[in-house]
Amino acid sequence: SMSLRSNNEFTSFKLPKGQEQVIYETIEIYYNDNEQYITEPNKRYDFFVKYQDIAGDFNNIVQRWFEDVEESLRPITNILLDSLHYKKSFDETEFLFVFQGVEAFHRRCLQNTTILKEHHKAYLKEKLKSMADKEFKSWLLQRLNYAYEPFARVRLESIFKNYKDILIPGIEKKQYSLWIKQMVDSRNFLTHFDPDSADKKVDSTTLYHYTSLLKALLAILILKHIGLNDEILALIPKTYSYSLDKLINEIK
Structure with missing residues (x-):
């Protein structure tokens, strides 16, 4: 680590009036001095998008x-x-977090939740009238309140159908x-830990590739949402070419 002196200054009020001393804030900086991370040059696909790729539309983006x-x-x-x-290491929770992110994006941006809720509400009203x-009707309604939400499988199928040509x-x-x-x-297994479905979970290496x-x-x-074109978006999978190649060649 190293210490730097900030331009931010403050006055110590512990000294008698008229003898205040200006003290500068000390900033501690911690950094990794492993040469592995500072001598290896950046590669083109260490970054999703380069400035040159979007320079013409940068302000709008x-x-x-x-x-x-x-x-x-x-x-x-x-x-x-x-x-x-x-x-330094892969954790299964990372898979869950990213999976959740994809699900959440689909819900917020790729489905019309208002219409789904209205149709679902009308359907339940008709069927349960x-x-x-x-008492049972109230209990049932509580459990069916969010039944209009698509299953995770349906969300992923919809996304892959529309974005597969960019992804792979x-x-x-x-x-x-x-x-x-x-x-x-x-x-589902990592979320619910159902012992009966343990054999359906893939091994950690495959889970890493899926992540x-x-x-x-x-x-x-996300980047499509803010206006990047498909030609630029097609560069993103190259960052993960090792994992994608493994999936393409080994799980089919």
């Missing part, structure tokens, strides 16, 4: 970020940004449907 993303999607972007931090047992051009539905099944099964896939997908969703 930044404006859309603060208008459309910073407030309404902050929890989702925080998930993505946190997942991009360098970590003749139910005589009011040429991939067939049969293959990405298998990926979705394995991701959802793994997510990379979801990171690429979430980045594409």
